Amino acid sequence: xxxxxxxRAADNLRFVIESCVGKENFIDTFPNKSNNFCCGGGGGYxxxxxxxxxxxxxxxxxxxxxxxxxxxxxxxxxxxxxxxHELGEHYGAHYHVVHIWTVICLAxxxxxPSERTYLGPELQEVNLPKTEEDDE
Amino acid sequence: xxEEAVKIEKKSGSFFIDxxxxxxxxxxxxxxxxxxxxxxxxxxxxxxxxxxxRKFLRMAALGMDEEIKKSEWVWMCSMCxxxxxxxPMQINIPQLVFNARKLTPREERPKGILASCDMAMKxxxxxxxxxxxxxxxxxxxxILDEVREEQPEWExxxxxxxxxxxxxxxFLNQNSREPMVEPEEMVPLWKILNIVGADWTYGSTGWAxxxxxxxxxxxxxxEKHTRGTLGKADELxxxxxxxxx
Ligand code: SF4
Ligand code: SF4
Numbered sequence: 143x144x145x146x147x148x149x150r151a152a153d154n155l156r157f158v159i160e161s162c163v164g165k166e167n168f169i170d171t172f173p174n175k176s177n178n179f180c181c182g183g184g185g186g187y188x189x190x191x192x193x194x195x196x197x198x199x200x201x202x203x204x205x206x207x208x209x210x211x212x213x214x215x216x217x218x219x220x221x222x223x224x225x226x227h228e229l230g231e232h233y234g235a236h237y238h239v240v241h242i243w244t245v246i247c248l249a250x251x252x253x254x255p256s257e258r259t260y261l262g263p264e265l266q267e268v269n270l271p272k273t274e275e276d277d278e
Numbered sequence: 279x280x281e282e283a284v285k286i287e288k289k290s291g292s293f294f295i296d297x298x299x300x301x302x303x304x305x306x307x308x309x310x311x312x313x314x315x316x317x318x319x320x321x322x323x324x325x326x327x328x329x330x331x332r333k334f335l336r337m338a339a340l341g342m343d344e345e346i347k348k349s350e351w352v353w354m355c356s357m358c359x360x361x362x363x364x365x366p367m368q369i370n371i372p373q374l375v376f377n378a379r380k381l382t383p384r385e386e387r388p389k390g391i392l393a394s395c396d397m398a399m400k401x402x403x404x405x406x407x408x409x410x411x412x413x414x415x416x417x418x419x420x421i422l423d424e425v426r427e428e429q430p431e432w433e434x435x436x437x438x439x440x441x442x443x444x445x446x447x448x449f450l451n452q453n454s455r456e457p458m459v460e461p462e463e464m465v466p467l468w469k470i471l472n473i474v475g476a477d478w479t480y481g482s483t484g485w486a487x488x489x490x491x492x493x494x495x496x497x498x499x500x501e502k503h504t505r506g507t508l509g510k511a512d513e514l515x516x517x518x519x520x521x522x523x
Contacts, residue, residue, distance in 0.1 A: 195327075
């Protein structure tokens with residue numbers, strides 16, 4: 143966001159997320175948008191071999207997420223996803239890390255059980271797509 | 279107690295920082311530092327290897343090229359640009375770091391990044407995991423068939439994952455991790471594109487989004503990667519490149 147599209151794109155994404163989960167269920171990190179901290183999954187970090195440093199780098203991100211108290215955090219890309227997931231485990235946090243398309247499909251009622259790998263147990267049954275058995 | 283002062287030897291010739299200034303617009307403002315420390319106080323890499331962005335810039339400004347060359351910190355800055363955003367003088371520290379990565383001979387740069395770039399260069403798919411065209415096409419088709427079979431609603435809705443569709447509006451790239459490690463994660467995106475009626479396609483080559491040559495600071499390979507993927511989108515006549523990476 144900070145690097146390319148700026149706060150406008152960050153706001154657009156917040157609009158999408160709030161539309162999916164409800165305004166009252168979206169908790170922003172602080173700081174956020176262009177002032178936000180990088181998680182440390184980018185720049186080649188994941189393949190650089192500097193794991194200890196990478197986890198140290200991400201400490202501030204993990205603390206930011208934990209401070210929101212949110213149970214789900216939406217990652218911007220695959221590198222973020224991998225890094226946030228590892229940060230959560232390393233620092234003993236309790237948030238799940240998901241992609242935005244998972245949240246959109248969940249809200250639309252089209253997310254199949256096989257596509258819920260990163261959702262916690264409490265969301266496994268929520269808004270499941272209709273099956274033929276339901277219609278009978 | 280004060281630390282020992284850094285003694286600068288008188289050197290001749292051109293310094294690393296001067297070379298970087300030459301290639302950046304407005305010289306990256308690398309001469310304009312106020313030493314205020316805003317960059318360092320908001321950088322997640324501050325403290326790693328006893329380094330921070332202000333210190334790094336100062337070392338470059340003092341011509342401590344050997345120390346910079348030796349510092350592994352250049353791989354611990356993620357080039358996130360937060361320092362530059364916060365800096366009152368808009369100093370381009372991330373570019374300084376990026377160029378400092380080039381001071382290490384290519385073959386001595388971090389093995390994982392090096393191997394990922396080399397792998398991508400070997401294959402027209404540009405996949406850092408070495409996924410071939412055949413593997414990608416197979417996995418996409420296989421997952422698509424499975425979804426259409428197990429979720430009849432998507433048979434009805436005619437869910438597609440087009441490959442090399444000439445004239446599609448959107449060209450979509452994909453991180454290799456998905457087809458290789460968790461292919462079912464590709465499906466929600468296909469569903470959304472179907473629901474909104476988007477005309478899109480994958481490319482059988484040039485589809486891999488992860489660009490480790492960029493992180494390796496290997497400019498020619500980075501360019502080859504980027505041209506490879508954009509070239510495929512052009513060849514198919516796509517209008518918009520959707521980067522999911
Ligand atoms: S924020 Fe900018 S001006 Fe301040 S110390 Fe850092 S580089 Fe220098
Ligand atoms: S670009 Fe590098 S130096 Fe600047 S804030 Fe990010 S990690 Fe720190």
